[in-house]
Structures are given as C-alpha cells and as structure tokens.
Amino acid sequence: MGMPITVEVVDNIDDTEFEAIFTYFKAVDERYSTYKTTSEISQINHGLPENQWSSEMRLVLDLCEQTKRLTNGYFDINRNGNLDPSGLVKGWSINNAAKKLLDLGIVNFYIEAGGDIQVHGINASNKSWEVGIRNPFNIDEIIKVIKLHDEGVATSGTYIRGEHIYNPFDKNQKISRVKSLTVIGPNVYESDRYATAAFAMGETGITFIDSIPGLEGYMVDDHKLATFTKGFDRYTA
Amino acid sequence: MFNSKKLVAGLAVFFVFIIYSLGVRHETPVISKPAALENKSSNTTSSNNLTAGTSTTYSSTPANSTASQYKDGTYTGNSYDAYYGSVQVSVTINAGKITNVKFLQYPNSHSTSVFINQQAMPYLQQEAIQSQKANVQLISGATFTSQAFVQSLSSALSKA
Numbered sequence: 492m493g494m495p496i497t498v499e500v501v502d503n504i505d506d507t508e509f510e511a512i513f514t515y516f517k518a519v520d521e522r523y524s525t526y527k528t529t530s531e532i533s534q535i536n537h538g539l540p541e542n543q544w545s546s547e548m549r550l551v552l553d554l555c556e557q558t559k560r561l562t563n564g565y566f567d568i569n570r571n572g573n574l575d576p577s578g579l580v581k582g583w584s585i586n587n588a589a590k591k592l593l594d595l596g597i598v599n600f601y602i603e604a605g606g607d608i609q610v611h612g613i614n615a616s617n618k619s620w621e622v623g624i625r626n627p628f629n630i631d632e633i634i635k636v637i638k639l640h641d642e643g644v645a646t647s648g649t650y651i652r653g654e655h656i657y658n659p660f661d662k663n664q665k666i667s668r669v670k671s672l673t674v675i676g677p678n679v680y681e682s683d684r685y686a687t688a689a690f691a692m693g694e695t696g697i698t699f700i701d702s703i704p705g706l707e708g709y710m711v712d713d714h715k716l717a718t719f720t721k722g723f724d725r726y727t728a
Numbered sequence: 729m730f731n732s733k734k735l736v737a738g739l740a741v742f743f744v745f746i747i748y749s750l751g752v753r754h755e756t757p758v759i760s761k762p763a764a765l766e767n768k769s770s771n772t773t774s775s776n777n778l779t780a781g782t783s784t785t786y787s788s789t790p791a792n793s794t795a796s797q798y799k800d801g802t803y804t805g806n807s808y809d810a811y812y813g814s815v816q817v818s819v820t821i822n823a824g825k826i827t828n829v830k831f832l833q834y835p836n837s838h839s840t841s842v843f844i845n846q847q848a849m850p851y852l853q854q855e856a857i858q859s860q861k862a863n864v865q866l867i868s869g870a871t872f873t874s875q876a877f878v879q880s881l882s883s884a885l886s887k888a
Contacts, residue, residue, distance in 0.1 A: 497866070606869045614865050625869025626859060634857040636864055648870030673868055701852060711857055718854045 494581075494605035500592070501599035501615050508595055512588050516604065519584040522548070525575050536573040554684075555579050562688035562699075567659035582645055582683020585609050589679075607645040609679040627670040627711050634717070635673075635709060637726040643679025647672050647690035658691050668694050673709045675726055681706065732797070742829075746815075798824055807833055 496516050500509065522531045522545070531539070531548055555576050558566040568576045585602050589609040592600055599612030601620055610620040619640050623633030627648050637644070648671035672690045676682035685706055689696030700708035701720040709719045798821045807816040820828035 499865070601866060603866050603868075606867075608866060608868055620866070621862070621864045623860070623862065623864035623867040625867050626857065627870070628857075629859075630869065632859040633862065633864060633867060634860060636860055636862045644868045646868045646870055671870060697852060715857050716854055717857050718852050720852065 496605075497601075497603040498588075499601050500597055501612065502597050504592075504595070504597055512591065512602070515588055515591065516584065519580065523551070523576060523580045523584075525573070525577065532574060532576065551576055551580060551583065554583065558684045558688065562685070564659060565691045566684060566688035567691075569659070578687035579680075579684045581605055581607050582643065582678075582680040585683075586643065586678050586680040606648075607643070607679050607683050609643045610639045611641055613640070624673050624709060625671070628715060634711070635727065637675065639675070639726065642675050642677065642726075643682040644673060644675050645679060645682035645686040646674075647686040658693070668712055669696065669710055670713050671711045672696055672700075674700055675707045675723070677705050746817075746831075798826075800824070802828075804832065 496513065498509070498512050521527065521529075524530045525532055525536070527533060531545060535544060535548070552568075552574070555566070555568045558579060559568075566578065568574050568578065581604060585604050585607055586609060588602050589600075589611060592602075593611065597611075599614070601608060601610040603609075606625075608622060610622070614620050619638040622637050622639055622644055624635040624637065624646065626632035626634045649669075669690060672686055674682040674686035674689065676685065685700060685703065686708075689699050689708065692699055694710075694712070697708050697710040697718050697720065700706050707720045707723040707726065709717055709723055711717050800821050800823065802818055802820045804818040805816055807814045814833045815831070816833040818830050818832055819826055820830075
C-alpha cells in the first residue's frame, strides 16, 4: 500500500469527518501492508497462529478465496508462499470509505487511491464525474474520457511499478502483451478484484470481463491497440 | 501403357502417404532404399518389412519391368504448395527403377501453426489509442511510484 489517496467531496462536510476517511486508510495500511513488518499480514506471513488473526482479516481472506473461484484461479494472493491480498484490499477499502461518506449523508464525492476510483453523484459543475484513462505509454496523457455517476473504476497495468501482477498458472511468464486494463463496475471493490484477475489472464482478460454482467473494460496492448467490451461505450462521450 | 500407369498410380499413392506422414514426423524424412531393390536376389520377406508406403510402390513394379523410359540419374521435381508450405522432391533412377526419393523442401508445419492473437476475439471492438485533450476531474491508471508522486505533486504545487 502506501499509495497517495485523494478525496474530493462536493457537499459540505465536517473537517473531522473528512479526516476520518484518511484515518481509515491509514488503519488499512497498518493491517494489510506487506511493506510493513508490523502489519498483521506480515505477522501472518511470519507464522502468526490462525487463532490470533483478526475477524476482519479472516473476512478479507475469505473474499480473496471467493474471488479466486469466481476467476478460475486467476485471482491468487499467494506470492511464493506468502499472502498478499492487496489486489482486493485496495478496492475493498475504497468502497468501505465511500460507504462511510454515504452513511454521513454525503452524496457527491470521489475517492481515489493508487489509480482506483469510486465516484458518487455529480461533480462541482453538476455533471457526471469525468475520469480520464491514463495512456500507459505516456503518463502525462489520457487516452479516453469516461463519464461516471456511481461506478467504480480500477486499472491494472505494468507501466509504472513494473510487472507486479503474476499469472498464478505460470509464474515465469511476464504479462507483456497487455499494458493496461481498465475495468468499470458497480463499485470499485468489484472493479479492482476483477481487473487484478483479468490482467493476469493476459490478452483473454478483456474477453473475461466482457463475459461478466455489470462489468465493462478497456484494454491497451503493447502495440497501442485498445480492445473494449461491448457495453463500454455507454460510458464515453 | 500398362507399366507407366502403374508407376504413376504407385507414385500418386506414394506422395499421398508422404503428405500424410508430414503430420507425424519432425525430422527430415528421407526414404531409405528398400532392401528388395538394392538386393537383386529375390527377398520374399521384403514387402512386409519395408517402410509402409514404399512397399506398395515397389511391389507393384515388376522386377523385370522394362520401365527404361526413365533414364538413370537424379532428378529434381518442381516445388508444390502443400498448404502449410512447399514440397519438393528429387528422385534417383537406377537401372530404370526408382532407387531413392529425397525431400528438398517440406513444410515444418508445427512451427507455422496459426498464432491466435487478439484477432481471435473478433467480436470485441478495437481502436488505436489516441491522446485526448479534455478536462477531467481525475485519472485512473496504474500505481505511481512514491518518487513519481512526489515529483508530480511538486510540479503541481509550483503552478499553484
């Protein structure tokens, strides 16, 4: 984790309520970051007995297991014998933070963390939220504008951190043909876990996304060609 | 003529077998000289011990045939399209009989199998990516490194 988080709230919101969102993300990082030796996930990877795991951790690991089944094994949090649930936790935690805002009666906002986004309502210009998809070949450019109201968006890609997404069925294979895969879903939890799994499928990932009702996708390959799902255009122009 | 019809029919069967055998072989196929022809004395066990395709051919050519319209020597056939590639053979005639057939070209079909790229998903639309000049409130992309974030933030702040 340890990624930048951006929250924009159009409605009126208390400073303490606003700060509470960032406090929540900090707590998520403390528990799930594999970069922190003191995190619960790191302790589990160093042998913490299962009866000492938090109930929230058990829930998250169950969700990871469920996601693995839904994606024919392509969503797999096992990394050389260690667990790394970040491919699910990112979207899951953003979705939770969004629910906190909704519970406060906040209607118009977005939350963005590490390129994954949950929007709600309308922007400050009273229009749908306008989200750009970054050009994986030039991070200063966008290649698509999508207009969202209540959806979640997640993009899996290789161009910045390097190939940090693995094919669990062939750990030596580098996912080289697909540069980025953007998934739009009913919420960012769904978008994130499916984008993670579909990216590990390589070029057939976009077909997998197309087969899931409620998800749309936009894939960019290393020849700068984009392939998109049948209903993707409902979010453009 | 009786002899040439049989020889042509035999050759046709021979080539059909060769095309078939391309599907199961990897190494360059070279038809070895069947024992029945090399060894002029009759060899009654020969036809069953010969490589399958050749026995049909050679046993159909009577040992004392006068198929001498074929002059001794080695001849190269034209190259023909066998779909996955070309086939070209050379044939050696000795004492009026085929004594060797060699492949000069054969399709290494296993390496030319069609590569299914994303054209295998023809029902999904595709487009070349294009830079968009548009105002957006936020951007979805893969994760920034911390360093890049700091650089981006300071450049943004310098404009503020």
